[in-house]
Amino acid sequence: MSRTTTDSEDGLLSKDQIESPLMDESNGGIGNGGIVLKKGPWTSAEDAILVEYVKKHGEGNWNAVQKHSGLFRCGKSCRLRWANHLRPNLKKGAFTPEEERLIVELHAKMGNKWARMAAHLPGRTDNEIKNYWNTRIKRRQRAGLPLYPPEVCLQALQESQQGQSSGALNGTDTAHHDSLQTNSYEIPDVVFDSLKGNSCVLPYVPELPDISASGMLMKGLGSSPYCGFMPPTMHRQKRPRESTALFPTSGGSYKDGFPQFDQFENDADRVARSYGLSFPHDPDPTTKSPLSFGVIQGSHSLSNGNSSASKPTCGAVKLELPSLQYPETDLGSWSTSPPPPLLESIDNFIQSPPPVGAFESDCASPRNSGLLDALLYEAKTLGSTKNHSTDKSSNSSSVTPGEVADSSTLNVCETEWEEYGDPISPLGHSATSLFSECTPISASGSSLEEVPPAETLTGSNVKPEPADHAWTPEEQKEASPPLDYTRPDALLGSDWLEPSTGFKDQSIMNDAIASLLGEDLATDYKHMASGTSTSNQGWGLGSCPWNNMPAVCQMTDLP
């Protein structure tokens, strides 16, 4: 879709272009010195000039291009054209499945850091990745699917855990500049940024200007459509097709198209256990909520996950097939059932687990977002629970203790979501929507039906992607574990919170928060938390070691 080729037909300049190949009076702007700088699509002639110029003078000093080459383009435009289209070693064509997977993984850790993501994808530009992601988001918005495959969440968790345990924060990994670059400050940065301005205990942060994913949420995901799993703007023509693709029913249930917990249960279990706050109280493995819990916890430490050298695996093989036209991109779907008739490779991809060590992260960004955004949001939500944990916790007491540890975090979140309702959210989006980014579809496959929070809480009229499969009570019973972890309200049954003492296992929570904060701050945090654990006072703003962290700081401040 090159406008250059459109304009010039691969070098065959139009008459106008021949006469004035570099100027287009109708599409220009006043540049330096009154020179009319051309805007819009580049022509082959312009490309040639730019290439020639770069060959002679090298990259940089782009403003000089216009001055010395006769190219009526601003330096900015030249740089962009060169970087995105003309520079050598650019990989053209659709993203390979491997690249797609990498992008998702990277985004889960970096958020909208396209340039950094591009660094992991040789030959790919940030613009390319950005466009890809945006279209992917839109697609998933329409489909009402979580942005991140559960495997990505799990992997992120694993990597972060590994990163922590390997002492990456101490700079033991010197192989990756990003790690070194960000280790020392990224966590606070992220936390501070995300929490900035949140000077009081609120379930939502008034502004998250620096976290790109927040913006993303605000603009796209954050809209009720996303939260509602089905935007009202969904083109009616598209619904059936995408519904079919994304919620295949050929297998009889969502289980065919979506991951089931038991499939990654092992990983989640392992990760959770290794994490130290796994499901120690859960005697019943079937009640694990690896994803929901793991996401949260793992996300908390995501930004610490600079465990190893960057080793982009982008040995991506160039595929000429458009990324959305892979007939069969069975990357090993997370379902054991035959791959659904996906129409879009990304959807295929989303169902495929990332390869172990597909890339090693430097991903923790000082502006980390993506999953981290979600976790921060959840942390904030967690922090707000203190205000009304009593009722909820008492309500939760009906649930068996074994389910507590798994779902506690979610419980709290859900509690908040129910309490506050999404309309309050300054993010303009449902907390559940955020959650849905990282939370897999229910093992029971009924989450789409059971995820009313977005719909109910936001008050939007959006409806979930039409579910082709009606669940019978028998199926529900059979498919669903005793506790439906994908449904936050189902996780309310928690005695994690005890009215009298706050978190039932506060040390666990403290560890989780410490993980989030990273080693740099973990010590301080634990210290502070331990100091408050007995008093159940939590940190006031004044005592919080870090300004503007009330949401986190006061997580321990429970009645």
Added chain:
DNA sequence: AAGGGCCGCAACCGCGATGTG
């Protein structure tokens, strides 16, 4: 076959960061 609408891509825009005098 035609029209409308959506999708995907390329390019632009605005802003912050960085470098330099």
Added chain:
DNA sequence: ACACATCGCGGTTGCGGCCCT
């Protein structure tokens, strides 16, 4: 220390093509 220039990044927009009715 300040101003200016340049660079880089992320978000947004416009347009052509495709798909569906």
